[in-house]
Amino acid sequence: MTRQFKWDSGIGLLGLLLLFVGSYIGLFVAPSERYMGEVQRIMYVHVPCAWNAMLVYMLAFIFAIISLWTHRPKWDAATTAAAEVGIVLNSLLLVQGSIWARATWGVWWDWDVRLTTSLIMLLLFAGVLALRSFVHDASRRATWTAIATIVAFVDVPLVYFCVRWWRSLHQVQSTPDTVAPMMVVPLRINAFAILFIAIWMMTQRARLELDRRRQDQVSEPERLAPIGGSNNA
Amino acid sequence: MNLIGQALTVVRKDLLLEWRGKGRLISVLMFGVVTLLLFSFAVGPDSTLLRAAAGGFLVLALLLSSTLGLSESFRVEQEQRAIEGLLLLPVDPIALYYGKTLSNTLFLMLLAPVLTPVALILYSVQLDLKGLAVLLGLWTLAAAGLSAPGTLYAAMTSRLQSQDVLLPLLLFPLVIPVLMGAVKSITLILTGDPMSQVGSWAALLASFAIIYWSLCGLLFPHAIEEGI
Amino acid sequence: MPDGVIIGGWNYVIAAYSITAAGLLAYAWSLALRRRKFRTQEEG
Amino acid sequence: MSIRATDSATLAIQTRGLGKRFGRQWALAHCDLQVRPGEVLLLAGANGSGKTTLLRLIAGLYKPTQGSMTIYGMDPDQEKLACRRTLTLVGHDNYLYSQLTALEMLQVWTRLRGAELEKAQAIELLREVDLHDRRDYPVGGFSAGMRKRLTLLRTRLEEPRLVLLDEPFSALDAAGQNLIEDWIEGYRSAGKTVVLASHNLPRSSRLCDRAFLLQEGQILWQGTGEAILDQVGTTV
Numbered sequence: 001m002t003r004q005f006k007w008d009s010g011i012g013l014l015g016l017l018l019l020f021v022g023s024y025i026g027l028f029v030a031p032s033e034r035y036m037g038e039v040q041r042i043m044y045v046h047v048p049c050a051w052n053a054m055l056v057y058m059l060a061f062i063f064a065i066i067s068l069w070t071h072r073p074k075w076d077a078a079t080t081a082a083a084e085v086g087i088v089l090n091s092l093l094l095v096q097g098s099i100w101a102r103a104t105w106g107v108w109w110d111w112d113v114r115l116t117t118s119l120i121m122l123l124l125f126a127g128v129l130a131l132r133s134f135v136h137d138a139s140r141r142a143t144w145t146a147i148a149t150i151v152a153f154v155d156v157p158l159v160y161f162c163v164r165w166w167r168s169l170h171q172v173q174s175t176p177d178t179v180a181p182m183m184v185v186p187l188r189i190n191a192f193a194i195l196f197i198a199i200w201m202m203t204q205r206a207r208l209e210l211d212r213r214r215q216d217q218v219s220e221p222e223r224l225a226p227i228g229g230s231n232n233a
Numbered sequence: 234m235n236l237i238g239q240a241l242t243v244v245r246k247d248l249l250l251e252w253r254g255k256g257r258l259i260s261v262l263m264f265g266v267v268t269l270l271l272f273s274f275a276v277g278p279d280s281t282l283l284r285a286a287a288g289g290f291l292v293l294a295l296l297l298s299s300t301l302g303l304s305e306s307f308r309v310e311q312e313q314r315a316i317e318g319l320l321l322l323p324v325d326p327i328a329l330y331y332g333k334t335l336s337n338t339l340f341l342m343l344l345a346p347v348l349t350p351v352a353l354i355l356y357s358v359q360l361d362l363k364g365l366a367v368l369l370g371l372w373t374l375a376a377a378g379l380s381a382p383g384t385l386y387a388a389m390t391s392r393l394q395s396q397d398v399l400l401p402l403l404l405f406p407l408v409i410p411v412l413m414g415a416v417k418s419i420t421l422i423l424t425g426d427p428m429s430q431v432g433s434w435a436a437l438l439a440s441f442a443i444i445y446w447s448l449c450g451l452l453f454p455h456a457i458e459e460g461i
Numbered sequence: 462m463p464d465g466v467i468i469g470g471w472n473y474v475i476a477a478y479s480i481t482a483a484g485l486l487a488y489a490w491s492l493a494l495r496r497r498k499f500r501t502q503e504e505g
Numbered sequence: 506m507s508i509r510a511t512d513s514a515t516l517a518i519q520t521r522g523l524g525k526r527f528g529r530q531w532a533l534a535h536c537d538l539q540v541r542p543g544e545v546l547l548l549a550g551a552n553g554s555g556k557t558t559l560l561r562l563i564a565g566l567y568k569p570t571q572g573s574m575t576i577y578g579m580d581p582d583q584e585k586l587a588c589r590r591t592l593t594l595v596g597h598d599n600y601l602y603s604q605l606t607a608l609e610m611l612q613v614w615t616r617l618r619g620a621e622l623e624k625a626q627a628i629e630l631l632r633e634v635d636l637h638d639r640r641d642y643p644v645g646g647f648s649a650g651m652r653k654r655l656t657l658l659r660t661r662l663e664e665p666r667l668v669l670l671d672e673p674f675s676a677l678d679a680a681g682q683n684l685i686e687d688w689i690e691g692y693r694s695a696g697k698t699v700v701l702a703s704h705n706l707p708r709s710s711r712l713c714d715r716a717f718l719l720q721e722g723q724i725l726w727q728g729t730g731e732a733i734l735d736q737v738g739t740t741v
Binding site for chain 1: 535571720736
């Protein structure tokens with residue numbers, strides 16, 4: 001237990017450290033972008049959050065399939081943890097996206113493909129956790145969480161293509177045309193930083209879920225002594 | 234074969250129940266009509282605006298009515314736990330799922346002949362017979378797409394205290410592709426389709442329906458493993 | 462200077478970074494709190 | 506009355522260390538049951554002693570938390586549909602759709618069992634429970650006793666080999682109770698297995714070959730039908 005505790009806090013701390021380093025480079029070392037100016041620096045947290053949110057949702061999907069297959073509590077805990085951490089990253093993503101929209105287009109919200117998709121994604125997975133909170137029986141809760149996670153994740157690509165078609169007359173994704181090496185470095189560092197932090201969060205959340213589940217696992221009562229004599233078979 | 238027979242028995246039973254309880258169908262229809270009316274107040278008496286939004290309003294009326302119909306279809310099952318009576322029989326859960334989904338699809342299709350004329354009149358839209366036929370086809374695809382995850386989630390939430398909140402919460406974000414596809418394609422039918430884009434939207438609706446009919450059919454037996 | 466260049470905007474950058482930090486911290490804090498609450502519950 | 510045959514294939518029901526936990530509560534624990542084909546078994550015990558849980562576990566409506574079982578040699582996990590074909594359970598609920606008629610209910614159930622019910626057969630069945638005059642009325646208008654009788658007809662459709670009855674006598678009048686008693690006698694002579702849970706001990710104890718007394722989810726005592734009356738008189 002204590003050894004386990006060490007590895008995940010280690011990863012968490014490493015992530016934190018990397019986040020400081022990456023953000024420092026992103027904020028103060030990397031050059032400002034030609035058109036976006038300083039605002040482009042938001043990308044150094046925004047893009048890693050986006051990558052990791054997708055990654056964590058995908059983990060939730062994979063864990064959900066395993067959980068449905070094996071019915072093991074640990075996979076249910078992993079599914080829940082991944083869905084919840086995904087929601088946290090997704091929320092951050094939306095706020096950063098909104099700030100980005102404000103800074104570049106002058107509005108707090110734009111029906112951009114990625115922004116819209118991530119909002120719908122957030123609602124999808126929030127629904128999963130809402131459903132979960134209403135089910136009392138532990139094994140049914142696990143099954144239903146897994147099912148809802150699978151159903152929600154399969155929708156993500158559909159939503160993405162749909163929004164893209166829906167917004168067919170819409171500006172091409174703005175890609176910075178001068179990518180200095182000093183822009184790639186903080187992006188990569190922060191991507192790993194957020195990944196490590198997400199892993200730490202997922203392990204903590206999964207442990208919490210397993211502890212809760214363990215609390216319910218009362219062992220079978222002692223066998224009661226049979227009563228009566230001659231009639232007993 | 235046996236699977237299809239069982240599914241059709243479930244559909245027959247559901248249609249009979251729907252027919253006997255006409256009040257339910259009529260209430261859901263009235264609800265749809267009322268929403269159509271309310272939408273026109275939200276936009277105001279500007280007929281150009283209304284005409285442009287007619288397709289969207291029509292699909293929203295379908296979507297809002299669908300949750301009522303879906304939760305109703307399982308309230309009947311839970312009233313005297315008839316669903317448990319079905320689960321105790323040697324019925325394949327997959328047959329049960331497809332039976333319920335098919336009858337829910339048919340129920341939603343029944344809304345079209347009432348809601349479409351009301352929308353055409355209220356929003357003063359002209360539509361020829363061919364357009365009407367295409368619209369019904371799109372409506373069918375949308376109904377099938379809504380019913381597949383809708384039946385799964387309606388079954389899962391049918392014994393939870395807050396089904397009324399939970400079902401739309403789960404279903405609405407999920408069926409956004411259906412909503413967008415149906416709104417875009419039906420609007421094109423109503424306002425003209427110069428670039429003939431209806432086909433690709435119909436393809437989107439069809440692929441959503443196919444994906445979720447298969448996926449939810451696979452998942453439903455797990456969902457009811459320990460009863461509902 | 463080319464057209465459409467955004468000048469300044471440091472306040473947006475600061476807002477984005479601090480909200481991200483605050484969000485991550487808040488969630489980490491809630492995790493720690495929930496686990497602690499659970500542990501005391503189990504002992505009590 | 507002891508059973509020496511442990512070959513599960515020759516037994517109608519065999520459970521080994523069956524247990525079911527709901528949340529933190531064990532509703533059933535350490536349940537070892539061996540029922541031979543053709544036996545009529547009575548489960549007795551106070552409310553919450555685990556009778557219903559045991560019946561629902563056997564019927565496959567719950568998954569056991571612990572232990573295993575076989576139904577006529579079949580593992581319910583592997584051969585779910587075959588088990589369902591073998592057994593029938595009538596529990597506390599009536600499984601009815603208020604808007605269907607008595608006749609239609611019977612037809613739906615039979616069709617889902619994969620058979621077809623002739624109208625004449627259905628009327629004959631309904632006559633048994635004295636509902637033939639009401640066959641075309643929606644069951645929503647039926648009294649509790651009439652609904653119960655209609656639902657109990659499920660045990661006579663397609664005639665399963667294992668009949669599980671949870672409180673079959675509740676909500677029934679004396680005539681109805683006599684009828685169910687006759688049915689159970691009929692099942693016994695036809696070689697079917699019956700497990701019933703009941704609070705109506707005077708009636709059910711004279712029906713059964715063996716009786717089990719449950720308390721706090723465990724089988725505390727087993728013996729003959731006559732003996733359970735004395736036993737319950739002294740302990741409960």
